[in-house]
Amino acid sequence: MRTLREELEEQERKILSPFATLSSMTKGRRIPEEECPLRPAFQHDRDRIIHSKSFRRLKHKTQVFLAPTGDHYRTRLTHTLEVSQIARTIAKSLRLNEDLTEAIALGHDLGHTPFGHAGEETLNELIPGGFNHADQGLRVVDLLEKDGEGLNLTFEVRDGILKHSKGKGEILCEDPSLMATTLEGQVVRIADIIAYINHDLDDAIRGGVISPEDIPKDCLKILGDTHSKRINRMVTDIVFETLKAGGGKLSISEEVLGAIWSLREFLWERVYENETVHADFHKASKILRELYQYFMDHPIEFLRLLDKPELYDSLERCVCDFLAGMTDRYAFNLYEKTFLPLPWMIV
Incomplete structure (x- = not known):
């Protein structure tokens, strides 16, 4: 008798595009395991990501504006959800594997630091060998989650997480070494761009960094x-x-691609590199730098904070993992506890 998972896999073979990635054809997991009788492999991966601690922490990590007090600013979590929605819309329209697309989208920023890209740039300067949030995302799902067990995700989801980042690079990547091996992973990459240039524009207007009249007229x-x-x-x-x-x-039309390029360049110039926004990021960078140096100088105290008997990697790498996993508010609180005098309580 066939399992429900096998019936769902059969439905994929009948419905999905010949260019889609079938769950039954996954390249597998790093550690072989018994398959779920209910869920195809990519659906199982999506569920593991949603239930992970690193996914929950995204709600208190900066997207663009540092620890905003307004209720409607995006966080790294809401960004992730918007990427997932956009990616699934594209995937469904192209008859690609929605489960795989959603799993990659939900996991694509698990390696992000507190304080957004300012945190990433700071750790990149501090850590021997550098730091990249996409590489860190793979480290999170392979090693750091579940107290060192990792999530044991499929190759396709891991590949999509690793290859999602583009920075100021090409919007539609043509370099095979930088592209996800699945079309679903490539969809997430473009969905990430669509999400952030639109919601960052919205947040920048809300925050008074720009006005609607500043948006390039040709883009509008x-x-x-x-x-x-x-x-x-x-x-x-x-x-x-x-x-x-x-x-x-x-594929994308030249007209729309050009408008996306223009809008992204506008955001870099007027928002991401804005002096007002950067002033807070310099302060955030100081927090990470001083915490990093403190833990490097006090490894015993660091181990106590980790609640581990010994380091699982080099001290530099362990401190980096710890800092990268922090939420903004945890970093603020730990810095205050570590470096600032506490009020003397008299009962």
Whole structure:
């Protein structure tokens, strides 16, 4: 008698595009394990990510604005959810594997530091060999989660997490060494860009860093004058251009691609490198630098904080993992506890 998982896998074979990644054809896990009788492999991975501690911590990690007090600013968690929604819309329209797409999307930023990219840049300067949040994301799911056991995710999800990051690089990557091996992973990469350039624009307006009138007029003309219209235009263009090209490679019209480039350059110039925004990031960087040096100088105290009998890697690497996993507020509180005098309590 077939399991429910096998029936779902059969449905995938009947419904999905020939360019989709079938759950039954996964390259497997780092550590072989018995398959779930209910869930196909990628659905199982998605569930593991959602239930992980590192996923929950995303709710208190900076997206762009440091520890915002307003209720409507994005955090790293809400960014992740928006990426997932956009990626699933594209994947469903192209008849790709939604479970794989969602798993990669939900896990793509698990390696992010507190204080957003300022935290990443700081750790990159401090740690021998450098630091990258995509590499750290793989380290989180392979080693750090579940007290060192890791989540034991499939190759395809791990590959998508590792290959999602683009920085200021190409929007549609053509370099095979930088591209996810699955079309679903490539969808998450472009969905990440669509999500952040739209919601960061929205948050920058909300925060008074820019005004709606500052947005380049040519971008508004091509993409639309509202948050919803811009996302819809980008997603629709990608879906129809990809289908027009045969469905095996993500495509986007030159007009929309040019508008996305312009909007991203505008955000870098006016928001990400804005002096007001950067002033707080310099302070956040100071917190991470001083905590790093303190733990390097006090390894016994660091071990006590980790609640471990011994280090699982070099001291530098363990301190890096600890700092990268912090939420903004945990970093603030630990810095205060470590370096600032506490009020003397008299009963």
